[in-house]
Each structure stands twice: as C-alpha cells, then as structure tokens.
Amino acid sequence: MTIRDVAKSAGVSPATVSRVLNKPDLVEPETRERVRFAMEKLNFQPNAIARGLSAQRSDTLGLIVPGITDLFFNELYRGIDRASQSYGMKVLLFNAEHARDRALDGFSFLGQHQVSGIIFTSKLVTEEFDPVLQRLRIPVVLVLTQSTAKTPLQAFRVDDIKAVFDVVSYLVSRGHHRIGMIAGKQDHEITGQLRLRGYEMGLQHFGIPYDPRRVEYGDYRFDEGYSAMQRLLDRQRDLQLTAVCTAADEMALGAIRCLYDNGLRVPEDMSVVGFDDLQISRMILPRMTTVAQPFADIGAHAVRWLMGVLGQDQTPSETGIYFLPHRLVERESVLTLV
Amino acid sequence: MTIRDVAKSAGVSPATVSRVLNKPDLVEPETRERVRFAMEKLNFQPNAIARGLSAQRSDTLGLIVPGITDLFFNELYRGIDRASQSYGMKVLLFNAEHARDRALDGFSFLGQHQVSGIIFTSKLVTEEFDPVLQRLRIPVVLVLTQSTAKTPLQAFRVDDIKAVFDVVSYLVSRGHHRIGMIAGKQDHEITGQLRLRGYEMGLQHFGIPYDPRRVEYGDYRFDEGYSAMQRLLDRQRDLQLTAVCTAADEMALGAIRCLYDNGLRVPEDMSVVGFDDLQISRMILPRMTTVAQPFADIGAHAVRWLMGVLGQDQTPSETGIYFLPHRLVERESVLTLV
DNA sequence: TTGTAAGCGTTATCAT
DNA sequence: ATGATAACGCTTACAA
Numbered sequence: 138m139t140i141r142d143v144a145k146s147a148g149v150s151p152a153t154v155s156r157v158l159n160k161p162d163l164v165e166p167e168t169r170e171r172v173r174f175a176m177e178k179l180n181f182q183p184n185a186i187a188r189g190l191s192a193q194r195s196d197t198l199g200l201i202v203p204g205i206t207d208l209f210f211n212e213l214y215r216g217i218d219r220a221s222q223s224y225g226m227k228v229l230l231f232n233a234e235h236a237r238d239r240a241l242d243g244f245s246f247l248g249q250h251q252v253s254g255i256i257f258t259s260k261l262v263t264e265e266f267d268p269v270l271q272r273l274r275i276p277v278v279l280v281l282t283q284s285t286a287k288t289p290l291q292a293f294r295v296d297d298i299k300a301v302f303d304v305v306s307y308l309v310s311r312g313h314h315r316i317g318m319i320a321g322k323q324d325h326e327i328t329g330q331l332r333l334r335g336y337e338m339g340l341q342h343f344g345i346p347y348d349p350r351r352v353e354y355g356d357y358r359f360d361e362g363y364s365a366m367q368r369l370l371d372r373q374r375d376l377q378l379t380a381v382c383t384a385a386d387e388m389a390l391g392a393i394r395c396l397y398d399n400g401l402r403v404p405e406d407m408s409v410v411g412f413d414d415l416q417i418s419r420m421i422l423p424r425m426t427t428v429a430q431p432f433a434d435i436g437a438h439a440v441r442w443l444m445g446v447l448g449q450d451q452t453p454s455e456t457g458i459y460f461l462p463h464r465l466v467e468r469e470s471v472l473t474l475v
Numbered sequence: 476m477t478i479r480d481v482a483k484s485a486g487v488s489p490a491t492v493s494r495v496l497n498k499p500d501l502v503e504p505e506t507r508e509r510v511r512f513a514m515e516k517l518n519f520q521p522n523a524i525a526r527g528l529s530a531q532r533s534d535t536l537g538l539i540v541p542g543i544t545d546l547f548f549n550e551l552y553r554g555i556d557r558a559s560q561s562y563g564m565k566v567l568l569f570n571a572e573h574a575r576d577r578a579l580d581g582f583s584f585l586g587q588h589q590v591s592g593i594i595f596t597s598k599l600v601t602e603e604f605d606p607v608l609q610r611l612r613i614p615v616v617l618v619l620t621q622s623t624a625k626t627p628l629q630a631f632r633v634d635d636i637k638a639v640f641d642v643v644s645y646l647v648s649r650g651h652h653r654i655g656m657i658a659g660k661q662d663h664e665i666t667g668q669l670r671l672r673g674y675e676m677g678l679q680h681f682g683i684p685y686d687p688r689r690v691e692y693g694d695y696r697f698d699e700g701y702s703a704m705q706r707l708l709d710r711q712r713d714l715q716l717t718a719v720c721t722a723a724d725e726m727a728l729g730a731i732r733c734l735y736d737n738g739l740r741v742p743e744d745m746s747v748v749g750f751d752d753l754q755i756s757r758m759i760l761p762r763m764t765t766v767a768q769p770f771a772d773i774g775a776h777a778v779r780w781l782m783g784v785l786g787q788d789q790t791p792s793e794t795g796i797y798f799l800p801h802r803l804v805e806r807e808s809v810l811t812l813v
Numbered sequence: 814t815t816g817t818a819a820g821c822g823t824t825a826t827c828a829t
Numbered sequence: 830a831t832g833a834t835a836a837c838g839c840t841t842a843c844a845a
Contacts, residue, residue: 150817151816151839152817154839184589191838394758421759491831524822527837529836
C-alpha cells in the first residue's frame, strides 16, 4: 500500500497525494477530498521511513538516559515526550544501562537514525566525549548535568549548590546544627560535587565548621544510602547528628530504612531531607521533605531549546547553563527542634 | 557522508561497501580492510533510515505502554530492551498516556515506522481493537494483559487468579480470616477482575464467606489505594479486618499510608499484601510482602516469541496465554496471628 | 492546481 | 569477488 496506489485509485499523481499529506492547502479542496477518500478506502498508512529518507529529516529527537531503572526517568521522559509531541516530534530512547561506553554508543546509534537533536541526561560530559561530539553534526543539549568537555554544550538543570544550601538553611532554621550529609560519589556525576559544595557553603554561611566525618558517600541508589547512613551511625556517639541531608531521594529512602533498623525514628530521632522529589517520596512514611526538581519542565525546556536551534538552522549561537527553579517541599521527615 | 563517498575513497563500488557492512565474508579480506579503513577515515555512519527503506525492515520492535509513569514500566522496559538487543533489534516506545484512543494510535504510529512486531502492555484488548488489529500486518504480542477481541493474540503474564489465591492462602496460614481486598476497578484492566476472582476463590477454598463490604476498588494508583482503604476503615467496626490484600503495590502503599494516618500500624494492627514487587516495595517501611511479577522475564519472553514468529515468516501458528511463574515475597507487612 | 522526474542512501539482483 | 543498476516509498523542484 503506497502513495502510488492511492494516486491511482484517486486518479491523480503521486505528487498530489504527497501534497495532501504535507501541504493540504496547496491542493484543490475537491481533489483533496478525493484523495483522502482513497486513503481511507485503501487504509493507507504513509511509510515514515521512506518519508524520512526523502525529506532528509526524521522528525525525531534522541534521548540518552544513563539507566532506565532510575526512578526519576519516568517524569523526565514524560516532559520530553509531551514537549516533543507539541512540535510534531517523536522521541527515540537510548538506554546506556549505566555504562560509560554505552553512553558514547548512544550518540552514534541516534546519529545513524538521523535524529534532529539529542538530549543527554544525567552523566557528566567529560573530555572523552569530545571526539564523538566534534564529528557529530547534530545539536546536543544536556539535562540534569553539565559538560567539562571542550565542546560547548547547552545545559538545563537546577542550581544544585543553591538547592542544598537552601536545605541547610532550612534545617538550621528548624534548630539543627549537627547536620550530616550523604553525598553522591565525587567521581560519579557532577551533581555529586555540586551538592556537597552546597552543603559546605550552607554550613559556612551559618558559621558551622565543616567536619568530614559527618559526610558519607553513595552511588545514588537505595543500598548505598543505607550503608552510608550506617557508617554515619557508627560514629553517631561522637557526631550527635540531628539531621542528615542527602543527594538523592533514593539514598534518603535507604537512610531512613537504616535508621529504623537501628531503632531510630524519623524525624523524632533524626531528620532526613531528600533530593529529587520522586513520586514515591510523598507516598512513604514519613512523607519525605525534599528538594523538588522540575523534571518535566526541564525536559520541556531542553526540547524547546533544540527546536529553537533547529529552527535557525544548526547554530547553537549561545550555550551555557540554564538553571530552573527548584523548590523545597516541606513534608514530615524533619523535626523542628525547640 | 554516504556509502558512495566511502566507495570512492576505497576505490570500490558502493555495492562492495554495502557488502562489508552486511556480509563481510563475501568480500576479499584485502578489499574489506581497505573499505574499513576508508570508513574510519571518513567517519562513516550508515544511514539507518535508508537502510530500512531499502532492506524493507527496520530491525525495530514497537512497545505500547499505557503510561510511562507507571512504576512497573522501568523493569518491563529493561527486560524488553535487553532481549531485543540480543536479537539485534531496537525498541521504539509509544506512551499512550492512559488514554484509550492514544493506545489505538500507537498501532498506526508503530506501523508507519515499519516495526517488525508490536508488544502491547497492560490494558485489556477489547473488540474495539479488532478493526485496527485486522488490517495490521504486523505480529502483536500482549504482555501483562490479554485479549477479549476476536483477533487471537498471544499473551504473556502471570496467573493473576492463582497469585491472589496464593496470597489468601498465605494470609490464612498466618492466622488471618477477616481479609479485605482493595481490587482494581473492574472495567479497567483485565487483572482487576482476575485478581478479585483469585480473592474470592481463596476465601471459598478456606470456607470463608465472601462479603462484598470487605472489598473496595481503585484505579491502581496511590491515591485511590488510600481512599479505598479509608472506605474500608470507615466500616472497620463491623468488618474487623486483620489483613488486606491489594491488586497493586502502588495501591498498597496508599493503603499503608492511610492506615498510619488513622493511627494504625502495619503489620501490628493490619496486615497488607501488595502485588507487583516494585523496586520501592523493599525500600519502604515496613518492607512490603507482595507478589512478585517477573517483569523482565515476561518482556524477554514476549520478544522471543515475536522473533520466533518473524523467523518463520508471519505465521503466529498458535496463540494463547503463557503464564509465567509469580512468587510470593515474604517481607514485613504481614503479622502472624497466634 | 497538478504532473513529471530526479533524488534521498541503502540493499539486492544480475552480470561479469 | 566485484560492479552496474534497479528498486524501496516518499518529497520536492520544476514544468505545464
């Protein structure tokens, strides 16, 4: 079932059929209807592949995610998918399964599929990406991360430093002074360093000395949140922490679980603050106080930016980091000290 | 950068370049290397779209999901993605955003993109799908659901009836007799009816009379799990339930939250059993006892089945429902009564 | 307003 | 073992 069959059935040329598909106003209403009728009758479905080849564009945006099982993925994807649709674009997903080289593969995979633009998520873009990035003739935008590579890349994310700074301020305002941190591993993702930096700056701002023994590290997942908390607890006799802030909700979940397993309650015996505001963070017990990242919004911005670049034909005129506003969501995991 | 450029650079014909790409052994080792070298030098990336058009296949499987924000999506996708890759296939995702007509759109979207097969998830396939299914010339496989349409469709899922039956048995073996159920809405997904049926059969088997007042319904999401539990609790003086089984982990989460908001503890005052075994179910407090669905496995089976059909050229010889084994995961949300 | 025809970048069939 | 050449199904100048 091709455009030719429709053309024959409608008694017009293939070009006309193509026109009613793409620029219906260029064709006389009467013939247009005739063609549409033929399409209906023959149940014609245009071949998106042929269309893409001929028109030299696939109307597709590529999305590279570090791992599909990351709990923030869903919301981010939703934002990107919705925004894409509003531009008549589709999304082609590439899951790097948390492997660095797979992330690199993602670029050529998407390149081969002729995507118009690429959204890269979450992992830091380092210099080792440069060769790939250089020869790629497709605009790339970063989301929830940034680049330390030579290739300048536009990024959309929240101000991680400021966000954790705000968390510390909030905790101090609730009477906390001995505040611990479960940070992301420093070599892992850029947010690991940034969020730790926000913690340091927060303490500094309130004249609280920074004590490295109050900081533990994890890989952003539940299990390492749990074990990081356990290590903190092992020193708790010295530390006397009253609150812990974390670099990720999922680690906060682990921390909370660990606290309970040690016979401590949240927030009565220890306050915990997360980061992300995943769907589940409001479902658990206690409802988690956390920093909300506007995932859907961030995704939408990335798409919009790409479409802008594509509109003015491949000139990423200016690049930099665009910070979207985060929001501290107060729920039940922080105790107000007298 | 096309196959012709490479050909020119290597001093061969385009056909030869194509051969080293697809059937390297048909070309003399020496020329093969020469071509490969040229590809390297020119940083050639084959155009997947052109390839698809010419070869009349896209090496792609389509996946239709009801909603990307469903918490089970991630694991299912992972299973499907992995299995697909092992067959050299890619996955094109279509998110129906929980809208029935969007689900239908999914078929034509994927059809236009020339996917070799379609995996349809979770929503019941009813007769209204028949017209679309009939004219679709692509094999379809169902996952986590089944079909009541005329078109026979292969399905992979767990035995929902048996699973909830097992839950009831388990609860009875722990001394529970007054067992409530938070079921899925009956018009929603097939599993809604099936799981409720399992509950009924479980009760019947143990000689416990079925009392409709012990059953409430929700749409599988947290909030409705919460309100369903609240409705049950409103009757709790009469009901005297000691345990509740649910049709979904997410609703169980809502139920647990509701119980705590009513000053009741889980499992001390009420036992709760989930369904799905989402990642988070082991992270929360109390760790949830639930029925594990082998999502990744189910996905892998679906892919394998499709590839089988495609191998023997479009003949879905036999179709039916293939049940994958579920597993009751005992954790902490059920109390053993003396 | 509509038709003709030349691609788009591959693959695949024939020859050689 | 390699090279011409005709598809694949559509879009898009250009012509009519």
